[in-house]
Amino acid sequence: MPTHQFQLPQPLLLENGGQLAQPEVVYQTWGELNAARDNVVWVCHALTANADVADWWPGLIGPGRYFDPADWFIVCANVLGSCYGSTGPLTPDAGTGRAAYQEFPLLTIRDLVAAHEALREELGLARVHTLIGGSLGGQQALEWAVQQPEVFENLVLLASNARHSAWGIAFNEAQRLAIFADVTYQQNTPAGGAAGLRAARAVALLSYRSYQAYGRTQTEPTDALLTDFRAAAYQRYQGDKLAARFDAYSYVALTRTMDSHHVGRGRGGVAAALGRVRARTLVIGITSDGLFPVAEQQLLARHIPGAMYAEMDSPYGHDGFLLEDAQITHFLERFHSLTYVH
Numbered sequence: 001m002p003t004h005q006f007q008l009p010q011p012l013l014l015e016n017g018g019q020l021a022q023p024e025v026v027y028q029t030w031g032e033l034n035a036a037r038d039n040v041v042w043v044c045h046a047l048t049a050n051a052d053v054a055d056w057w058p059g060l061i062g063p064g065r066y067f068d069p070a071d072w073f074i075v076c077a078n079v080l081g082s083c084y085g086s087t088g089p090l091t092p093d094a095g096t097g098r099a100a101y102q103e104f105p106l107l108t109i110r111d112l113v114a115a116h117e118a119l120r121e122e123l124g125l126a127r128v129h130t131l132i133g134g135s136l137g138g139q140q141a142l143e144w145a146v147q148q149p150e151v152f153e154n155l156v157l158l159a160s161n162a163r164h165s166a167w168g169i170a171f172n173e174a175q176r177l178a179i180f181a182d183v184t185y186q187q188n189t190p191a192g193g194a195a196g197l198r199a200a201r202a203v204a205l206l207s208y209r210s211y212q213a214y215g216r217t218q219t220e221p222t223d224a225l226l227t228d229f230r231a232a233a234y235q236r237y238q239g240d241k242l243a244a245r246f247d248a249y250s251y252v253a254l255t256r257t258m259d260s261h262h263v264g265r266g267r268g269g270v271a272a273a274l275g276r277v278r279a280r281t282l283v284i285g286i287t288s289d290g291l292f293p294v295a296e297q298q299l300l301a302r303h304i305p306g307a308m309y310a311e312m313d314s315p316y317g318h319d320g321f322l323l324e325d326a327q328i329t330h331f332l333e334r335f336h337s338l339t340y341v342h
């Protein structure tokens, strides 16, 4: 699908102070808006993904899938701070021509929402049938549903939370330390920090998978090895894979964004904020998710009025939200069939 570009009509004032002067958001759409304008599905992506949701969530989005473009008008926009087209640390400043790199300002989840809210207004989408996101995408979706309760009819949150946990922040900081230890990060060049990013992804993988998943896929078939273990090669491979498609400055920026997530900030706490949601909500947890554990999902479901909770039994850990298409489809079918009855 072609990528569209949207420049916000005015500077974006950031929650932490400062502004982005001319922020741009790239997005993609699938399908057609129907005459009643009631078939909009908006997908919020996770940490390292992009606007091409049909590419990274092919089990859910596409012909014959649950969200089939023959029926739905599907929108996915890249978040600010990313390196996939929306304004981020490597974007040249319009005035100086120089990118911010390490100096890129802190963007909170609320700033990400503000940019996509401006896009929603630009597209004239008064109502969104389903807002869905996992992990950081779930944080964004939740914050948006708290801010704009009248806009979203259905909200689907996967492997996410109301406030980023101390555990999650600690994992993110461990990854950032790996990047900061790479001297090329200080050089402020597009490829700076690549070795650190490779290590950071290897650390992150430990929080995205599970003991069982490693045991199932990375255990040696022989007991003769003393070195060169399969699991070690997997860590290196995954680090290389991310370093080839992402950049360290965006990674630092977006992990800080994730750390900032707290729907209750300035709203009298998490429970009060969640109580503002008006969308019919489905929260999906993953039994083996050690990064966003099921207790966090249950808390969401407990405090969002009328929310339903479903738990996926998966060996994949946190990344199960990207991989367990059949289970997610099953839960969506049940959830939406109830929606239509009302």
Ligand SMILES: CC(=O)SCCNC(=O)CCNC(=O)[C@H](O)C(C)(C)COP(=O)(O)OP(=O)(O)OC[C@H]1O[C@@H](n2cnc3c(N)ncnc32)[C@H](O)[C@@H]1OP(=O)(O)O
Pocket (backbone or CB within 6 Å): 046, 048, 049, 050, 056, 218, 230, 231, 233, 234, 235, 237, 238, 245, 319, 322, 323
């Ligand atoms: C341009 C773009 O890519 S856009 C962005 C795409 N990514 C995103 O959107 C972010 C979200 N997606 C993800 O995080 C991931 O893609 C996931 C979670 C969905 C799937 O992760 P994967 O890495 O595909 O799965 P998994 O953990 O099973 O690893 C499989 C890969 O590791 C390789 N591998 C497995 N074991 C080993 C090993 N012991 N040594 C070396 N390599 C190994 C496999 O060959 C496979 O390689 P491939 O990706 O080149 O095919």
Ligand SMILES: N[C@@H](CCO)C(=O)O
Pocket (backbone or CB within 6 Å): 046, 047, 048, 049, 134, 135, 136, 208, 318, 319
């Ligand atoms: N695997 C996800 C991060 C976990 O949500 C990503 O790379 O975006």
